[in-house]
Amino acid sequence: MGRIILWMIRGIAALVVIAVLLSGMVYYLASQSLPDYDVTRETPGITAPVEIVRNNANIPHILGENDSDVFFGLGYAHAQDRLWQMIIMRRTVQGRLSEVFGRRTLKTDELLRRLDLYNLARASLEYQDDDTKMALEAYASGVNAYLSRVNTEALGRGAPEFFLFSNEISPWQPADSLAILKLMGLQLAGHLEDEVLRARVSLTLPEDRVRDILPDMPGHGIAALPEYASFFDQAAPQFASLGEQDRPAMWPSPRRGFAGASNGWAAAPTRSAAGGTLLANDPHLGFSAPAIWYLARLELQTGGVIGGTIPGMPLILAGRSDSFGYGITSSYLDDQDLHLEQLNPDNPDEIRTPDGFTPITTRASIVRIKDEAPITLTLQWTPNGPILPPEMYDLGLITPVGHAMSLSWTLLTEKDRSMSAGIGLMRAKTVMEGIAAGADYVAPSQTLTMVDKDSIAMKVIGVMPGRNPRNQTQGRIPSPAWNAVNLWGTPLSYSANPKFVQPTGGIVGNTNNKIIDRPFPEHMSFNWGDSQRIQRWQRLMQAREVHTRDSFIEAQLDTVSVTARTLLPLVAADLWFTGEAAPAGTQDRNRQDALTLLANWNGEMNEHMPEPLIYSAWMRALQSRLIRDELGPLATAFKHVDPVFVERVYRDVDTASVWCDVIQSAARETCSDIALVALDDALLWLSENARGKQESLRWGDYHLAVHKHATLGEVPFLKWFVNIRQSTSGGDNTLLRGLTSGVGKNPFQNVHGAAYRGIYDFSDPDSSLFVISTGQSGHPLSRHYDDLGELWRRGEFTPMSLDPELARAAAVGITHLIPIN
Known part of the structure; x- marks a missing residue:
């Protein structure tokens, strides 16, 4: 017996030693791809020395004697820190993920092949201006210079992920950057999903009930605020805002409700305490580790520009120069239309047009799949755009037999000069120059908020489709493509885009x-x-006559939910403080305790408070109760609470209170009845999913921001090292927006928010502040993988100056690139 125990101890010790050795070997191999920032290297592709100064947050300040060399330096820095991210984005837009990940990404590849974004990007290269072509070529050379080092010096294959997946990396091409911009357009496009859902609901409900569950946005447009004194005569808007399904692996198209959200605002010198213009911007995207954003500073011949880039593109997408600042928000321009195409019953390779039947353009595309035989897709295009198969986007549920569905989209053009517009915006010095640069922009449409030293402006950029005023569906649901009034004509002129x-x-x-x-x-x-x-x-803007950098930060980080303040008094109007105190431990007491907490709550979605969780669970249960008998299985498409819908119901707008009556029951339920039952549903959910008493619950324990690694985030064991988790405040309808997932065991997980924040103060430009939601590095072993994320979670920032000496003063490394003679 003693010998058995001895051998067991020896076996366990051996296993421990082997595990330690294996861990050490894995760490050694992975660490080889950590870049050396403090080095001098001879490098082909540049004409003069380039200096990449990385400040203490690992933000590169790229200095060179000409613009070509500076863009080269940006490509080099992006490749050092985000190589895997760049390669995966390129494979995504090329429709080549299955070569690495196998069949599980086949549907994603099929979507990208059918949209043909990569080929359109390649064709658009010739439409860029000379300055942009120079930037694209220099950037690609910088990426390839680092790739060359990876290939010749090993360097841990460039990133740890390449030890687990294919390490075949083709050289970076200028068209790759154009394609990634188009990929961003796909990730921000949501109108297709809206059309499909409205069509499905229209097949289920009468039109007046469709207007309830999918309401038009109430109120008038808001962009520029009135003079401060006149604000107090304004009446508050009466109404109060929208969600969806599992996707194939690495699906780039957003679920409904996730097509983009952002904040951007600016104050003129007359509304600034220090007498300079102010700009705040925080574009919202899905969270990931690393974040999609990467901070950088470029010293161009037109002056320094600093802000947020996306690895793979030579652009500062949001940022400032010494005299001009610009921010972006999703404009929600409707730039997509689905068209119902009637197939020729005698020849299914033809579709009906206003002038008769015409052939469908077809092309074969081979998709290679890891460890399997390749498959061949037949891609089909009509004069209106690509035909999408019925299994995508639930199109089969709304497409009649003998028909197909095509997609018209402004992004699907080779005459796309959006990259040139971005380069022009980086070089702008005034608001008017910024507006002029936006004329070349096509998609994804954005709202530009701009400031210079003296003025402010907002301008929607992106092509507005030319629809016929007699369009049968006004682009809200798919329209018959054989009727000429439904087809797109000449796009609207840039002057038609809203401007303030x-x-x-x-x-x-x-x-x-x-x-x-x-x-x-x-x-x-x-x-x-x-x-x-x-x-x-x-x-918040009109509560102060003048603003400061700090007041803009306060607004950006504000967690008060107008939705909660609006809905709770309506929904619980007949429930507050009714009846005698119930015995402890009973359901009546639980209900009373919850209502007491909510009655004393100010609507602040603070991570440390229980009320946001109770409120969110209640409203989620309430909407489910209201819609599931009318919509049946279609109710699952509504993942988020729509406050406008709930408010319509509880104000009985256009008899919307009819939603409260349960169709299948004999009794006639009131809205108060449904509110009470929904509260019980919410409390039951909390008892099953939350620990502790109601008053001890924390919203932040459920509203966790999970920045998931795109490829390793679901891998057992590894996910605990590569995913970043943070308790967060805010919610679906707060300025500090943290959009909840709406699905899964924890539907309140924070999955979409401001992965980049910037505050620019032109009374003291170098006091401007920036932050991203993770860190600059995409390497999980780097100390810069998540260091900025802790600042981001606390609502703090890092300064970024255009003074290179400030960057050098606390540099983590300075890379000198020397041209090879």
């Missing part, structure tokens, strides 16, 4: 809200991303 310059009130802003109130077809959109947060923003 130097408003008398001295403030402009956008929270993805409705900004104009024009009739179709110049309406921009029927669907907007916000009707709630804009109300809070208005109040």
Whole structure:
């Protein structure tokens, strides 16, 4: 027996030693790809020395004697820190993920092949101006210079992920950067999903009930605020804002409700305490580790520019120079239309047009799959755009037999000069120059908020489709493509895009809200991303006669939910403080305790408080109760609470209170009845999923921001090292927006928010502040993988100056690239 125990001890010791050795070997191999930032290297592709100064947050300041060399340096820095991210984005837009990940990404590859984004990007290269072509070529050379080092010196294959997946890396091409910009367009496009859902609901409900569950945005457009004194005569808007299903692996198209959200606002010198213009911007995207954003500073011949880049592109997408600042928010321009294509019953390779039947353009595309035989896709295009198969986007549920569905989209063009517009914006010195640069921009449409030393402006950039005023569906649901009135014509001119310059009130802003109130077809959109947060923003902006950098930060980090303040008094109108105190431990007592907490709550979605969790669980249960008998299985498509819908029901707008009556029951339920039952549903969910008493619950324990690694985030054991988790405040309808997932065991997980924040103060430009939601490095072993994320979680920032000496003073390394003679 003693010998058995001895051998067991020896075996366990041996296993421990082997595990330690294996861990050490894995760490050694993975650490080889950590870049050396403090080095001098001879490098082909540059004409003069390039200096990459990385400050204490690992933000590169790229200095060179000419613009080509500076863009080279940006490509080199991006490849050092985000190589895996760049390669995966390129494979995604090329439709080549299955070569690495196998069949599980086949549907994603099929979507990208059918949209043909990569080939369109390649064709668009010739349409860029010379300055942009130079930037693209120099950037690609910088990426390839680092790739060459990886190939010749091993360097741990460039990133640890390449030890687990294919390490075949083809050279970076200028068209790759153009393709990634188009990929961003796909990730921000949501109108296709809206059309499909509205069509499905229209097949289930009468039109007046469709208007309830998919309401038009109430109120007038808001962009420029009035003069401060006149604000107090304004009446508050009456109404209060929108969700969806599992996707194939690495699916780049957003679920409904996740097509983008952002904040951007600016104050003129007359509304600034220090007398300089102010700009705040925080574009919202899905969280990932590393974040999609990467901070950088470029010293161009036109001057320094600093802010947020996306690895793979030679652009500062949001940032500032010494005299000009610009921010972006999703404009929600409706730039997509689905068209119902009638197939020729005698020849299914033809579709019906207003002039008769015409052939479908077809092309074969071979998709290679890891460890399997390749498959061949037949890609089909009509004059209106690509045909999408019925299994994508639930199109089969709304496509009649003998028909197909095509997609018209402004992004699907080779004449796309959006990259040139971005390069021009980086070089702009004034608001008017920024507006002029936006004329070349195609997609994804954005709302630009801009400031220079003296003025402020907001301008929507992106092509507005030319729809016929007699369009049968106004682009809200798929329309018959054989009727000429439904087809797109010449796009609207850039001058038709909404513009607000130097408003008398001295403030402009956008929270993805409705900004104009024009009739179709110049309406921009029927669907907007916000009707709630804009109300809070208005109040914060007009509560002060003048603003400071700090007041803009406070607004950016504000966690008060106007939605909660609006809905709770309506929903619980007949429930507050009714009846005698119930015995402890009973359901009546639990209900009373919850209502007491909510009655004394100010609507602040603070991570340390229980009320946001109780409120969110209640409203989620309430909407489910209201819609599931009318919609049946379709109710699962509504993942998030729509405050406008709930408010319509509880105000009985256009008899919307009919939703409260359960169709299948004999009794007639009131809205108070449903509110009470929904509260019990929420408390039951909390008892099953939350620990502790109601008053000890924490919203932040459920509203966790999970920044998931795109490829390793679901791998057992590894996910605990590569994913970043943070307790967060905010919610779906707060300025500090943290959009909940709406699905899974924890539907309140924070999955979409401001992965980049910037505050620019032109009374003291070098006091401007920036932060991203993770860190600069994409390497899980780097100390810069998540260091900025802790600042981001606390609502703090890092300064970024255009003074290179400040960067050198606390540099973590300076890379000198020397040209090879």
